[in-house]
Amino acid sequence: MSTLFDLSRRHLLAGLAGTAALPALSPQAIAQTRARLVIVGGGFGGATAAKFLKHFLPDATVTLIEPNETFVACPFSNLVIGGQRSINQQTFTYDALRAIGVDVVHQTASDIDTDAHTVTLAEGGGTVGYDKLIMSPGVDIRWGALEGYDERAAEKMPHAWKAGAQTTLLRQQLEAMDDGGLVVMSAPLAPFRCPPGPYERASLIAHYLKTQKPDSKLLILDAKDTFSKKPLFMDAWAKLYPDHLEWRGAADFGRVVSVDPSTMTVSTDFEDITADVANIIPPQKAGDIADRAGVSDETGWCPINPLDFSSTLQPDIHVIGDATIAAPMPKSAFSANLQAKFCAMQIARQVAGLDVEPTVLANTCYSYIAPDQAISITGVYSNADGKLTSIEGAGGLSPEIADDSVRTAEAAQADAWFQTITQEAFG
Numbered sequence: 071m072s073t074l075f076d077l078s079r080r081h082l083l084a085g086l087a088g089t090a091a092l093p094a095l096s097p098q099a100i101a102q103t104r105a106r107l108v109i110v111g112g113g114f115g116g117a118t119a120a121k122f123l124k125h126f127l128p129d130a131t132v133t134l135i136e137p138n139e140t141f142v143a144c145p146f147s148n149l150v151i152g153g154q155r156s157i158n159q160q161t162f163t164y165d166a167l168r169a170i171g172v173d174v175v176h177q178t179a180s181d182i183d184t185d186a187h188t189v190t191l192a193e194g195g196g197t198v199g200y201d202k203l204i205m206s207p208g209v210d211i212r213w214g215a216l217e218g219y220d221e222r223a224a225e226k227m228p229h230a231w232k233a234g235a236q237t238t239l240l241r242q243q244l245e246a247m248d249d250g251g252l253v254v255m256s257a258p259l260a261p262f263r264c265p266p267g268p269y270e271r272a273s274l275i276a277h278y279l280k281t282q283k284p285d286s287k288l289l290i291l292d293a294k295d296t297f298s299k300k301p302l303f304m305d306a307w308a309k310l311y312p313d314h315l316e317w318r319g320a321a322d323f324g325r326v327v328s329v330d331p332s333t334m335t336v337s338t339d340f341e342d343i344t345a346d347v348a349n350i351i352p353p354q355k356a357g358d359i360a361d362r363a364g365v366s367d368e369t370g371w372c373p374i375n376p377l378d379f380s381s382t383l384q385p386d387i388h389v390i391g392d393a394t395i396a397a398p399m400p401k402s403a404f405s406a407n408l409q410a411k412f413c414a415m416q417i418a419r420q421v422a423g424l425d426v427e428p429t430v431l432a433n434t435c436y437s438y439i440a441p442d443q444a445i446s447i448t449g450v451y452s453n454a455d456g457k458l459t460s461i462e463g464a465g466g467l468s469p470e471i472a473d474d475s476v477r478t479a480e481a482a483q484a485d486a487w488f489q490t491i492t493q494e495a496f497g
């Protein structure tokens with residue numbers, strides 16, 4: 071069985087596989103610091119950051135603030151919607167983090183005083199002081215940005231873009247729909263969490279309709295004309311779901327301008343469509359606490375220095391994961407996890423009095439096109455010179471022409487990736 075050190079070092083290296091300049095921590099650098107390190111948000115970014123901070127700085131006080139007692143993962147939640155997985159398989163506890171000495175506080179951070187260096191906990195929970203704060207609050211929905219789409223509308227037209235009750239609601243609605251029904255999905259403009267996610271979901275819903283409700287159909291109404299892995303998805307849909315899935319981009323009047331949950335109407339500039347099931351994936355922004363901390367800008371997202379993921383707006387705060395402006399890195403669990411490890415290392419170097427060093431970051435997003443077939447896209451990024459840039463010629467896509475065995479092998483890799491990343495964050 072691996073020790074934490076073996077595990078973290080092996081996974082750190084695996085996560086940074088192919089990187090040219092992994093900044094090393096000398097034994098002296100793993101200082102016996104008693105710094106107060108606080109993390110807001112216990113998802114893929116925050117949980118990973120807590121674990122690696124505790125590893126690099128064992129004598130530091132590491133506090134993770136997260137309201138939920140269990141975490142429900144979005145990656146693979148499309149398989150719950152498609153009927154291949156249960157929501158329990160998506161659910162993780164914080165027991166392993168507690169076991170290594172992370173102080174896990176199940177509260178919402180309601181405010182951050184950047185002068186006093188304190189995080190205020192909701193419901194009179196008091197304050198927690200920090201020397202360094204990492205924020206990984208994920209995304210919040212821009213309620214009302216799409217006319218008619220507010221929190222009440224989401225109970226009838228689920229977004230399922232935060233995993234949990236919304237995921238099971240959409241699954242139940244699909245199961246309850248009569249054969250012959252119309253499922254409508256609306257996809258937003260970028261930037262949003264998980265760029266290929268809507269199209270993976272569409273594939274798995276179409277598979278469900280084809281196999282269980284063959285007279286039904288999925289219509290995707292998209293606010294844009296192109297999307298991640300589009301040629302691969304379009305090719306898969308033409309082969310696998312020609313009668314069950316139709317995609318309309320902005321040029322085909324696919325952009326949704328308003329919804330009315332009382333009549334289940336989804337309206338574009340061109341027509342009003344009545345859905346039997348409507349999955350509205352709305353515009354998003356950094357988690358609300360980012361605004362209160364003053365780390366988000368007018369875009370709703372958080373600018374960072376990619377050398378150490380420190381906020382460019384507030385001192386001693388680092389922001390990682392979906393909340394950041396880190397393009398061309400996508401908003402993915404893979405990115406959040408790697409940014410967390412890298413940020414933890416740079417903080418450890420800083421508190422040990424060492425300079426931060428540039429490195430190379432990477433991301434792979436797997437997407438299922440059917441329950442046993444997947445495709446992927448990989449990007450490799452440099453953070454030198456204070457900029458995140460794609461490294462030309464590195465990374466790539468699954469081949470466009472491939473037989474089923476290639477897609478099946480990628481599905482197995484996707485499964486292994488999910489086991490690894492959830493073990494790293496929560497195991």
Ligand code: FAD
Nearest residue numbers: 111113114115144145179208264391392401402403404406
């Ligand atoms: P999260 O993981 O969402 O964590 C944020 C945490 O912050 C939450 O636990 C929340 O409760 C907490 N929080 C928020 N506000 C506060 C507050 N005020 N106080 C305390 N805590 C707070 N990524 C992949 O890499 N591969 C995939 O295959 C993939 N598939 C996806 C499929 C779908 C359908 C979706 C929606 C997403 C998918 N993703 C995938 C994207 C992935 O889920 C996110 O990119 C990832 O979760 C981002 O991590 P994060 O730490 O930024 O946010």
